[in-house]
Amino acid sequence: KQEVTQIPAALSVPEGENLVLNCSFTDSAIYNLQWFRQDPGKGLTSLLLIQSSQREQTSGRLNASLDKSSGRSTLYIAASQPGDSATYLCAVNRPTDSWGKLQFGAGTQVVVTP
C-alpha cells in the first residue's frame, strides 16, 4: 500500500528565506508526482508535475526534485514572500491506478512572515 508523508507538518519562515518542503512515498513505482498549493478553505492549485522519468521541474521561484529510487521529492521555493503562505500538498499517481487517481500527503502548512 502506498503511503505519502510530508515533513514538516508546519513551517514558519521570515520573508526572503528559501523554503524546503519534503515529500516521501513508500512505493517507488509511481507514474508521476505533483505538488499543489491550497489556500485556507479553498481548492487546490497545481504547481508542478514531475513524470517518473524526470529528475526535476522548475517554474519561476519553484523547483521540485524527484528521486524515485529513494521515494523522495523536495519542493524548493526561493526568496519566500508572504503570499507564499499556504498549505502545500504532494500527490502521487501510480501506474496501477487508472484515470489519474491521486494519493495525497497530509501537507505542509507554510507561514511566511513579513
Place this chain on the structure above:
Amino acid sequence: GAVVSQHPSWVICKSGTSVKIECRSLDFQATTMFWYRQFPKQSLMLMATSNEGSKATYEQGVEKDKFLINHASLTLSTLTVTSAHPEDSSFYICSAKPFGPSPDTQYFGPGTRLTVL
C-alpha cells in the same frame, strides 16, 4: 485556464437530511471526475471516481449508498450525501480530467464545506 466550479460553496443542514453538491467543468469536457473528502489538518482522501454515463467506482470503506454519485454529462457530476450525520461534516472537493493530449492534467474545484448539525 480550465475552471471547475462547485455549488454550493458551503451548506449547513440538519441531521437526517440529504445534501447534493454539484461539480461542473465550465470550459472543457471531462472524461473523468473525482470526489475527495478532507478533514481539518488532514489530507485529501479519494472517495470515488466517476466517468460520464457509467457507475462510479468507490474507494474501499466509502459507502456507495450513502454517497451517491451521478455523472450525467461530460461537464457535470453530483455528489449526494444521503441521511447526513454530524460525522459527515467535512470539506468535499471535486476534480475533473479533460479530454486531450495531457492525460496527467486534472483541475480542482474550490470545495464545498458541509456542516451537519
